[in-house]
Amino acid sequence: MRLLILGGTSEARRLAERLAERGDVDAILSLAGRTERPAPQAVATRIGGFGGVDGLTAYLLDNAIERVIDATHPFAAQMSRHAAEACARTKIPLLAFSRAPWRAGIGDDWTEASDNAAAARALGAKPRRVFLTIGRLGLADFAIAPQHFYLIRTIDPPEDLSFLPHHEIVFARGPFSVEDEIALMRTKQIDTLITKNSGGDATEAKLDAARALRLPVLLVARPAPGDAAVTHDIEETLAFAAGHARPPALRGV
Ligand SMILES: NC(=O)c1ccc[n+]([C@@H]2O[C@H](COP(=O)([O-])OP(=O)(O)OC[C@H]3O[C@@H](n4cnc5c(N)ncnc54)[C@H](OP(=O)(O)O)[C@@H]3O)[C@@H](O)[C@H]2O)c1
Numbered sequence: 001m002r003l004l005i006l007g008g009t010s011e012a013r014r015l016a017e018r019l020a021e022r023g024d025v026d027a028i029l030s031l032a033g034r035t036e037r038p039a040p041q042a043v044a045t046r047i048g049g050f051g052g053v054d055g056l057t058a059y060l061l062d063n064a065i066e067r068v069i070d071a072t073h074p075f076a077a078q079m080s081r082h083a084a085e086a087c088a089r090t091k092i093p094l095l096a097f098s099r100a101p102w103r104a105g106i107g108d109d110w111t112e113a114s115d116n117a118a119a120a121r122a123l124g125a126k127p128r129r130v131f132l133t134i135g136r137l138g139l140a141d142f143a144i145a146p147q148h149f150y151l152i153r154t155i156d157p158p159e160d161l162s163f164l165p166h167h168e169i170v171f172a173r174g175p176f177s178v179e180d181e182i183a184l185m186r187t188k189q190i191d192t193l194i195t196k197n198s199g200g201d202a203t204e205a206k207l208d209a210a211r212a213l214r215l216p217v218l219l220v221a222r223p224a225p226g227d228a229a230v231t232h233d234i235e236e237t238l239a240f241a242a243g244h245a246r247p248p249a250l251r252g253v
Contacts (some may be wrong), residue, residue: 001243004065010070011099017042018238023131025241043245070096075196077223081163084226091114094227097237110139110217116141119218123148131190174202181209196220
């Protein structure tokens with residue numbers, strides 16, 4: 001089985017490790033090339049965009065790919081759309097494998113925002129002290145709400161942030177502990193958390209900290225899922241990769 005994994009996530013790396021252990025699938029892992037020194041992967045890797053749907057379609061045919069697993073980040077919507085379209089064109093089976101979204105529990109004060117701009121608007125007119133953990137690329141969406149203080153946490157440095165006159169940047173990569181998140185939010189007198197609903201354990205502690213501190217959370221919803229079947233289960237994904245199973249379509253997650 002010749003398999004293409006669209007990666008850039010810890011899920012894709014874990015999947016590659018499991019496939020390498022089994023050895024019955026000829027897998028290629030694709031990375032966008034955003035990270036300067038990507039972590040070593042357990043299977044063969046290719047790096048860089050394909051050149052849109054046409055480029056991906058050509059790649060699938062030229063490399064005799066038989067199945068595709070879209071294990072990109074839940075917010076990497078363009079790549080997922082392209083994968084769905086190229087697989088539909090070539091009739092190559094596609095499965096989206098992603099981490100489960102976070103769900104509110106007892107004690108949580110969460111409001112869902114449809115996108116970053118909606119989260120920025122939901123902050124209101126009165127200046128607030130916001131812990132903003134949406135990655136560096138969506139920060140420009142907050143230019144419409146410059147009156148707030150933003151504690152911005154990113155992995156790589158953001159570009160010019162002069163449109164946010166009150167901000168501080170923290171560079172850090174998860175996983176984070178609840179204790180450290182509580183300490184950070186207390187020290188910076190944060191009154192609101194904004195995060196994308198990425199899901200996963202590595203960055204969940206900020207939500208536990210917000211619950212402990214009784215802080216409101218604005219949760220940016222995932223983009224609408226594409227046409228692919230979706231699973232959060234690695235065993236189901238491995239079965240699909242090996243060609244043994246075609247999992248049921250679990251849409252809308
Ligand atoms: N968005 C996030 O919050 C987030 C968070 C963590 C990790 N990531 C990872 O970072 C990468 C880029 O994310 P994004 O949100 O910028 O993606 P995106 O907006 O959905 O995709 C933009 C373009 O980047 C290229 N691309 C994306 N993923 C690729 C992959 N795995 N292999 C080859 N090309 C890829 C494609 O270029 P062409 O059109 O030229 O093919 C795609 O059209 C993804 O691999 C994603 O898994 C994203």
